[in-house]
Amino acid sequence: MPKQIHDLPSAPAPVGPYSVATEANGFVFVSGQVGIDPAHGTVVAGGVAAETRQIMENLGSILGDLGLGYADIAKTTIFLTDMTDFGTVNAVYGEFVDEAKPARSTVAVAGLPLGVNVEIEVLAAR
Secondary structure (H helix, E strand, O other), X not given: OOOEEOOOOOOOOOOOOOOOXXXXXXXXXXXXXXXXXXXXXXXXXXXXXXXXXXXXXXXXXXXXXXXXXXXXXXXXXXXXXXXHHHHHHHHHXXXXXXXXXXXXXXXXXXXXXXXXXXXXXXXEEO
């Protein structure tokens, strides 16, 4: 299957020259998401927990637009600007993945777009 770029009406607009999601060979690659409220186009207030919750809700909407859900996520990568937020992010993230826990990596980074605390990308399988 050739690469497809999807129209995703629920997704926040990209903050750069990239697609929110592309699909190839039965895999859906969702670009890193930050805690942007898609209705307003701004980062949610409230720190890392609020950002993580918004990200996970946005990912659910993106996957839903593609006929997928959290259980279809095969791999997650989480980027944190402060590794002391690991527990907070885990707690919120865990509410969404529940029993269908995907493989995951979490890395600390020097900075993220828009000055956010967390960014999450996923790879889902059809």
